Amino acid sequence: MSTYRPAAQSSPIPFLKGHGTENDFVIIPDPDNALTLSASAVAELCDRRAGIGGDGLLRVVRSAAHPEARSMADRAEWFMDYRNSDGSVAEMCGNGVRVFARYLRRAGLVQAGDLAVATRGGVKKMHIAKDAGTGGDATGPGAITAHMGRALLTEDDVTVAVGDRGWPARNVNMGNPHAVAFVDDLAHAGNLFTAPPVSPASVYPDGVNVEFVVDRGPRHVAMRVHERGSGETRSCGTGACAVAVAAARRDGLDPAVTGEPVTYTVDVPGGRLVITERPDGEIEMTGPAVIVAEGVLDAEWAQRLDTL
């Protein structure tokens, strides 16, 4: 059984709540890596009725204090320990890393401008455009840019299904796995209460995030997403990057070939993200990141997490 915190500790456990394009997160500052969060404890914290509520959880740990991040400590002081709302671990979270950076700045742990964050998907360079506001707009003064690395696209013959409809999908890896399906109408994705079947399952042995995409105009698309480990969410940053790259290739655009960056606007139910792919393959994502609340866990409730 995992222990939520060392029994000897009785100090209050702080938390914050934040979102990026309404992809929302419980944030737990734990600089010294003192807390061990079992999957069940994470799920309880992310529960919208029994807990604080969120699509995922961001634990803020000093890289040097975490075995999975120690090797990155010379390049990034802080490690984003990301979990999905069911408690599962994911390699990367694009909206989460912007909210993580917002938290670091708000807590006075970093300056505005350039910074780097360690993640399971490697070190991500970030830029906080201006040290003001909470960045409600995709490209407004408070928006944050994350360098998301390169997309890996394969030619796998993937199909996404909803009911008796099926679509071919593009397999795109952004550190985490995505299946991107272009559809005529986002309503065709249905209620997304359950994960849409993706076949062959062997392409995604660790599960997959599924994006449904429609065109809105030149280099402008809109998407819905069913996230691995979280269900349908209002946004997915890595998903928006996967969608932008899949849309560019479908449209015959490849910055590596033309030498020109390509930018797509990606509308999500919770807002808008702007994605640029550079000739070297690096993908930049810009969007809002907002902290909405902070507090401490009720001591008795937090103790209960010990038993999960």
Ligand SMILES: N[C@@H](CCC[C@H](N)C(=O)O)C(=O)O
């Ligand atoms: N919402 C995130 C992605 C979170 C991880 C994903 N559910 C997975 O399991 O890969 C984002 O903004 O990228």
